[in-house]
Amino acid sequence: MSEDRTYRASELEKKWQARWAEERTNSLDEETLLEADKPFHNLMMFPYPSAEGLHVGNIYAFTGADVYGRYMRLRGHTVFEPIGFDAFGIHSENFALKIGTHPMELIPRNIENFTRQLKRTGAMYDWDHTVDTTHPSYYKWTQWLFLQLYKAGLAEKKEAPVNWCPGCQTVLANEQVVAGECERCGTPVEQRFLSQWFFRITDYARRLLENLSWIDWSDTTRKAQENWIGRSEGALIRFPLREPEAASYAEGAGPAQDVGTQQSDVAGDQPTSARATRNGDANHIEVFTTRPDTLFGATFMVLAPEHPLVGRLTSDEQRQAVEVYRRRAAAMDLVARKKTDKEKTGVFTGGHCINPGTGKEIPVWIADYVLMEYGTGAIMAVPGHDDRDFEFATKFALPIVRVVAGVDEDGLTPLEQAYLGDGELLNSDQFNGMHWQEAKKAITRWLTDRNLGEEQVNYRLHDWCISRQRYWGPPIPIIYCAGCGAVPVPEDDLPVVLPHVDDYRPDASGVSPLARVEEWYRVDCPACSGPARRETDVSDTFLDSSWYFLRYPSASLDDQAFEEQRTQRWLPVHMYIGGEEHSVLHLLYARFITMALRDLGLISFEEPFQRFRKHGLIIKEGAKMSKSRGNVVVPDDYIEDWGADTFRTYLMFLGPYQEGGDFRDQGLTGPHGFLSRLWDTVVRSPMGDEPVSGTLEQKLHATIKKVTEDIDGLSYNTAIAAMMEYLNAVREGGRQTNRSEVETLIILVSPFAPHLAEELWQRLGHEQPLFTRQTAAGNPVHWPEYDPDRATADTVEFVVQVNGKLRARMAMPRGTSEDQAREAALADENVRRQLDGKQIQKVIFVPDRLLNLVVA
């Protein structure tokens, strides 16, 4: 039976996978979902099922998560490890268009292929509780979620300048615009003004930021969110208006109407941010500044070209120039608009306002370097102390005044560039001599007393635009009626099923493909039964993924999105592992949705992920993997050749999991040799039944300790190295091995190589597998304990230094005293030669480590 004794990974893995499927080893039954005593929700970011199949990067991510889940399971937890498919969205749709297959055919095919691949990796997914975001049974609840936010006033429709991708022909979220280009296709993004649905995530900016201080997440991810939310402290300051002499506004005339007509032909007059509604009242322009201390240095004001007060401030002489400039700015795509290296442009409006500090009149300009989307869309320009304002003032010969002086500087020290350093105020009346930090508070207080300003905190975060003028997404469940306005689809009528449309191509009109399907969008108004029309936009795919983790435990229920008891049992997610590329997109939205649901009383926690850890990225032979380079690792081939166990173990070994590493074909032989040797030890060579030998016992305990601690900290590479080291010691010199010496190792290796471990476990005569069907009571505890006393060696290698240089190593019993160590050191020939009869001036003794003799 020699065949029986050869390590045939592929056959053996298929055997165990079949058994897991048959015995539902990894599926939780309803009772377990409801009652689990020690629940552990082990979540990984669900994949987008591309046509290319599972990428090695996916497997890397998933394996790291699966190792952790298996480890927790061996410690007795009931581990819920779900997987699903994030299959809506522009990416799928674009690909479907490209190959000419309808997404409703393409996506199920991709999902099937992904499922096959995922099963082959040996991860312990619960295939009875998966989600597919494109299935009506899932997006019914995505639509339901929208309705809950709508009812709570957190969803609103507003006309707004949005990022428009001419390539994908759709609106993009700010997060999907990378350096002014479409994240997906790289086309420069343009500005358009469309009526869109927004979620008021900015209402949660403060909480989203503050909770970052206590959630247990990878530091870099928290930092990325912190930057994205972008809190800045400063002041809101009101500058009284001085209207242009020649302006055609008669006293008492309603300027607002005029503003409206001025705006409409140029650009929308709505602010993007829900909170930026304060551009000033009839008599003031408001600005936000982080440097209220430089108020007296504000020598002019700059408004965004889209600012609603521009029309009113513009004088007749300047009107034409202003209009031309505004038109140009509106037409400009956002790449060009936001390029920082281009020369500043701008136009004087002819209008003025009063600097409330100096009481002097200052001119009001418009320029595209001021963005309507941030703050109030207007700035007080302080050219003396701001680089951008300095550049602008220099170009247009506007006055530059110094109001902060550093050491050895005074009011006469010329400014060759904006001064941003530390210093004291000058040219600022009663605030002269004050340190600028102090002046910030003092001037803000002074303004507050006069009702000309107040302290203000501003966030960079924008509201979340969820409308997409595309086909492949869940229709937004709103109906428009001439009489009733926007009416939510009654919950009983959900889902609003996405119809099968043959021509789902987007077009440049900015109107969704669904708007061409009259029989679909024509409906009766749910309120008045009159003729009405459905919303024809679909929602952003980030909405699908913002709540999927809530769905998993309740995935088998069709009467509610997430059932209370299950939710309480399994959420918040205990461990979430995923890529850093989702630091500010998915992870922020998921947090927002969770907070909103909690405020609505639908769940009882406000942070969705107790622990989040990012995984690193895999490169191939030192280079980024890409199709164009032709160096993409196709996992199927490797798994077929080497087995899933070797592939998994190698992926976890090639570098620190949280940092990624370099995939090298030759590298696979290392872990493969290790697993083969383990196999040989158990199966091919006779094992004795002696207890663990003395030195090995210490090594075994040290290994258990190391592997346990390393898996806890996701340091998989060093955990594997420790196991290799141990196995090498067990087999050293071809010695007779004992069953007692390898049995524990099989358990330690099982999170990485579960198939092999089960097979060896069985061959050692165990009737029950390591991973048994999970129950509410938990799992059998297999993970070994270690004895801390036995995990340390009795003998240490002790080092003797002379003047900090290594001169001798000697084996010493643990706990050797300084005197004994010194005696031994002085007996060493080499040490004696180094000392050369010199006077020992100082002795440093580190117990069980070293002795350092310092001589003159």
Added chain:
RNA sequence: GCGAAAGUGGCGGAAUUGGUAGACGCGCGAGACUUAGGAUCUCGUGGGCUCGCCCGUGGGGGUUCGAGUCCCCCCUUUCGCACCA
């Protein structure tokens, strides 16, 4: 420009309350064995030489008995953010 992380043998990477630099693996060299297996086993493998030392963790300073680890300056790389007032 701002922020974050990182620079260690031929290669992937170990080691930081400051205490033996290079664990483990790949590759390479020498040998053994053969049930020919992506074998296995043994020994070696940072550089240099006068064989006892010297040099060595991107570069340069510093603190210390002792620095890959701490401090200062600089260089390089990667990843975020980027006219955010």
